[in-house]
Amino acid sequence: MKEQYPSELLQNAVDAISSLPGVGNRSALRLALHLLAQPKDHVHHFTNAINRLVDEVRYCNECMMISDSDHCSICSDRTRDHRTVCVVATVRDVMSIEATGQYRGVYHVLGGIISPINGIGPSDLTIRQLVERMKALSAGEGAKPEVILALSGDVEGETTSFYIYRQLAGLDVQVSTLARGLGFGDDLEYADSLTLGRSIINRQTFKP
């Protein structure tokens, strides 16, 4: 395949672009030729934005969220409830929950979930920092602090939730998890049977 490319520079660029997840060789070639057709300034702006992201990104000291400073805008917001900490796997999860506009507490970004198959153990995540944080919160004044485990519902997510739950045992901390059940507006006919079954078992008081 190597001799197909008319230029080593092109080959290298295609190889680099196709290392991105979900980008095959054909798309990579299309993107490389697209970049080549752009003004140089535009391409340098593109590569600079990526370089600056990886070189200059910082993480909030409090919640480990991507941030431009040592304290993210959420942790710096004094109007939010700093005694309710929502534990999520990634930055994207924070963005999803923030987009709902319904949560006024703060976050803790784990940086992944426990996944032995991918070689990710508890020490690769920010679980220790979470425990320290909750220890400090439960020693401080105010209402009983709460941890909301907002991890995925698969085996790895459940494992991580359980691990964190065990680590928090002994602290005066309320631990909760996301409500699971049928989505609002979901049709019973098309619901998967696990979710439907659980939503019957975990039925809630009708509040009209």
Next chain:
Amino acid sequence: MKEQYPSELLQNAVDAISSLPGVGNRSALRLALHLLAQPKDHVHHFTNAINRLVDEVRYCNECMMISDSDHCSICSDRTRDHRTVCVVATVRDVMSIEATGQYRGVYHVLGGIISPINGIGPSDLTIRQLVERMKALSAGEGAKPEVILALSGDVEGETTSFYIYRQLAGLDVQVSTLARGLGFGDDLEYADSLTLGRSIINRQTFKP
């Protein structure tokens, strides 16, 4: 939407990545976070490969193909037929024809096709260089030179082919175009009627 991003650096990177064709905001965020999770060296290698491509790329003086030097490997190959020139729109077309392994002539890359709707006129393409090249070839020794117009079969491709044909009028040059008809292995039942009709009109002598 702006306040959704926890970091301006992230926002800038997502904006840059989503400027690529076919990449939306969600994919761009996924790619940005993927790059952020890679070793820095890997990301710098990625951006360097792209920067070097746009900064250092050269074009063959002969055929205008992307190349690492002033003469591409095809034009430098003395075993190829340099009096048969296949005219294509883009670098990708050269790669497609080379991949067939059935063509032993050389190429001429136009850099696009005439497309008034996209503001591309004949002077934006390398048509003048093609005419000069064919003029030189027809003045030189050897067999009658041939131009193969290997452009797309749509209106813009046909317009470009016709324009080039007119420009070459007066030169002692054979002008041909790609055979069009049913693909090898195509089923009559599923062929589009234009192609099927043309392939009857342009029927060829049966050579068993």
